[in-house]
Amino acid sequence: MESSEPSDVESLPRGGFRCRLCHVTVANKPSLDDHLRGKKHQRLENLRTVRQTQESRSVFVSGFRKGTPASELSDYFQAYGEVANVVMDKDKGVYAIVELQNEEVLEKVLAEPQHSLGGQRLRVKPREKKDFKYNPPRKQGSAKREQLSPEKLAENLCQADDVDAQMSLMVQLFEFSESERRLRDLLVTLFQEVxxxxxxxxxxxxxxxxVNGFDVCGCDLDLFLDLEKTQSFQASAKAPNMTQEGASPEVDTRSEDSILSDIDLASATVPEVLELIATVLRKCVPGVHNVQAVLNARRPVVKFCHKESGLRGDISINNRLALCNTRFLQLCTEADERVRPLVYVVRYWAKQQALAGNPFGGGPLLNNYALTLLVLFFLQTRSPPVLPTVSQLKELSNEEEQTTVDGWDCSFPKDSAQLNPSANKENLCSLLAEFFHVFEDYDFAGCVISLREGQQLPLSSFLSSEADNKLKLGPFNLQDPFELSHNVSANVNEKTALRFQRCCRDAAKYCRSLQYQRKSTKGKIWGLVRLFQPGNPEALATDGFIVNLPLTLAAVPPQSCELLNQAGDMRQLWFQKICTGIAFTLRDVLRCSCLETAQGFEEEQAATRSQQQEEQIEAKMKLLSAGSKRPLENDEGEGVLSPSAKKSRIDTFLPTGESMTWDCSTLHRVWLGRRRVRRQLRGTDLDLTEKAGSLELEAKVSELISKQEGETTPTEPLLQFTVCARVTEAASGKQGTCVRLSFTPVPExxxxxxxxxHFLQGFLPRMVEQYLVTRA
Structure with missing residues (x-):
């Protein structure tokens, strides 16, 4: 700590420290000492020292002619002493920073009353000293991720006029920008030249x-290296006594300089060729790094990363069918403008429900290609159909378009103008709702979905020994439109298939509600925004944000049970303790502002009892005044003015509708990065988990997160919401109670x-239970 300037370290409340040089916050003095001895702090200190030394012996020079070379300035100032460096203004060329060997030379230069160069009078003054600031490097693509965050997406979608406009907006928000398209085109051109x-x-x-029409910002760049002509050229070049008719001298020259003399493409294995491609990428393509040949995949590839943009991609040499699939998807997007919005929405919905993705190394999730084919199949089976089947496309293709790739028939028109416009006029809103309705009870395991025929195919045609297509069957069977032996969802397990059906069922139910079909006039989220929320959108549409606390007497310590029994008002006092635990968790653990808005328990209970008695008396007096006889059950039970004490106490102590409400707000994102901060705390104090319970530990985590977010307290709350706690009967029986928490954020x-x-759903019940065990 002695080597650092005093201004580098700032003391924070409750024993924390912040390093202004590195923008790092630590919890205590030992952690601060470790940071100050660390490589990052030492490196920045050295860099600052070098910068300050350079500033102390440099002069600012201007007034010379535009275009004056740095060497001319260096030669001029050499007359006063050695010059260490000259930095020119590259943009305008009107000034320069001249760094001299030491401060003695600097004093000589500044002592000269007038400097001139090439007939121009120079203005020479000491270099301005600036505070050293460290600007951490920004990650590539962070701005795009922020733009497409769930919050930003919801904000944009809620401003649309209807669901159709929301779906079209999804395409605009997720598709490539012009700069990203240009970057990919330039990379393809660069690879082609190399x-x-x-x-x-x-x-x-x-x-x-x-290129298939379903581009998403940041997706990988998939490339196919076609070596067919290269193999032909190599074979003809090696053939003995060949006349070489038609071969140009350019080709012969290139053959001598090429790498083909080291490998025979006709006999080389795929791994050998891929390793050669990886070598070319590493040594000859500028800006490419992290090159790795993945040889154990279904389609072996060479992966790479473009350093400047962060764009990732891969190159394959035996995936010609992928070119046909890509052109087929392009044809579908050109055939009907509703295809793209529907695919974008279904893909994003599945991702939000944790049903889909492209995990590294595979996994039981649906990939984007499978989801796209599922949407296309749905559009093929509408009445009337939106898209033709692959068999129908084959009939429309001409002789030039008849294509066979790897033994599979890949014939279809290349021009969408050959297709007849669809007679189906359904809008996007109804198509999306029907998509979920069709697949909510679909028998994915009992049939094979075929886009070639546009219908379900029985499993028997694939199980027989004489079947030509040895399709791998499973819980989810979706046949590739061209490679008929490939089940594109073969990795999906039974759990994911059932969960996909359940999520479709929930989504179909929600799509029948007004919250989906109409824009909210009260500023609430609606349409696709609710659909994209993880979980059951229908439950959120009708019930809002709900957390249930299913607490039983077993969760309360024995000493608390005795006190509750002695008090008699067991459920009332129990509910009070639970509410205290909720308020403690929000206020003391999560550092939320939390103000009670309900009446006190005793006052509210007394007022409710008095109102009930008055209503009962008034109703029975009306019956008597009208000449009606008193009901028989009143003769056996209570009279008109019988005291309420004769009623069952459990019904009178907690009437339906009794609740506690809090107005809450939070200034910091205390739900983000808790695991990382928890590790920091445990690393700085090994005995923390032994001497502090979960409540204390989580409170310290929230406190540290709040400190790390900023020095000053924000003037406006980050989130504002109300929490209402009500008691309901437990579904398991009459002996338990369930506290139902309803969260209502401000509409915007x-x-x-x-x-x-979503953080509170798991965190709050755990903390309240911990509070009951340790504090109640």
Whole structure:
């Protein structure tokens, strides 16, 4: 700590420290000492020292002619002493920073009353000293991720006029920007130029999401290296006594300089060729790093990363069918403008429900290609159909378009103008609702979905020994439209298939509600925004944000049970203790502002009892005044003015509708990064978990997160919401109670509140139970 300037370290409340040089906050003095001895702090200290030394012996020079070279300035100031460096203004060329060897030379230069160079009078003054500031490098693509965050997406979607407009907006928000398209085109051009040098006649062809019409910002760049002409060229070049008719001198020259002399493409294995491609990428393609050949995949590839943009991609050499699939998807998007919005929405919905994704190394989730085919199949089976089947497309193709790839028939028109417009006029809103309705009870395991025929195919046609297509059957069977032996969802397990059906069922139910079909006039979230919320959208549409606390007497310590029994008002006092635990968790553990808005328990109970008695007396007096006889059950039970004490106490102590409400707000995102901060606390104090319970530990985590977010307290709350606690009977029986918590955020923050609410669903019940055990 002695080597640091005093201004580097700032003391924080409750023993914390902040390093202004590195923008790092630590919890205590030992952690601060470790940080100050660390590589990052030492490196920045050295960098600051070098910068300050340079400033102390440098002069600012201006007034010379534009275009004056740095060497001319250096030669001029050499007359006063040695010059260490000259930095020119590259943008305008009107000033320069001249760094001298030491301060003695600096004093000589400044002592000269007038400097001139090439007939121009120079203005020479000491270099301005600036405070050293460390600007951490920003991660590539962070702005795009922020723009497409769930909160930003919800905010944009809620401003649309209807669901159709929301779905079209999804495409605009997720598709490539012009700059990203240009970047990918430039990379493809760069790869083409490099590979032509090593593999004459080769072609680099993009496929997949980059070009099939369903591009999403940041998706991988999939490339296919076509070496067919290269193999032909190599074979003809090696053939003895070949006349070489038609071969140009350019080709011969390239063959001598190419890498083909080291490998025979006709006999080389796929791993050997891929390793060669990886070598070319590492050594000859500028800006490419993290090159790795993945040889154990279903389609072996070479993965790479573009350093400047962070764009990832892969190159394959035996995936020609992917080119046909890409062109087929392009044709579908060109055939009907409703295809793209529907696919974008279904993909994002499945991702939000944790049903889909492209996990590294596979997994039981549906991939984007499978989801896209599922949407296309749905559009094929509408009445009338939106898209034709693959068999119908084959009939429309001409002789030039008849294509066979790897033994599979891949014939279909290349021009969408050959297709007849669809007679189906359903809008996007109804199509999306019908998609969920169709697949909510679909028998994915009992049939095979075929886009070639546009219908379900029985499993028997694939189980027989004579079947040509040895399709791998499973809980989810979706046949590739061209490679008929490939089940594109073969990785999906039974659990994911059933969960997909359940989520479709929930979504279909929600799509029948007004919250989906109409824009909210009260500023509430609606349409696709509710659909994208993880969990059951229908429950959120009708019940809001709900957390149930199913607490039984077993959760209360024995000493508390004795006190409750002695007091008699067991459920009343129990509810009070639970509410105290809720308020403690929100206020003391999560550092939320939490103000009670309900009446006190005793006052509210007395007022409720008095109102009930008055209503009972008034009703019975009316019966008597009308000449009606008193009901028989009143003769056996209580009279008109019988005291309420004769009623069952459990019904009178907690009447239906009794509740406790809090107005809450939070200034910091205390739900983010808790695991990381918890590790920091445990690392700085090994005995923390032994001497502090869960409540104390979580309170310290929230406190540290609040400190790390900023020095000053925000003037406006990050989130504002109300919490209402009510008691309901437990579904398991009469002996238990269940506290139902309803969270209501302000309308304009409903989308942003989602993330906090999902954290509370698991965190709040655990903390309240801990409070009852340790504090009640």
């Amino acid at each position: 590979f032509l040098e090593f593999f004459p006649g080769s072609a680099i062809l993009p496929f997949g999401s980059s 923050q409903a989308a942003a509140f989602q993330e906090f609410f």
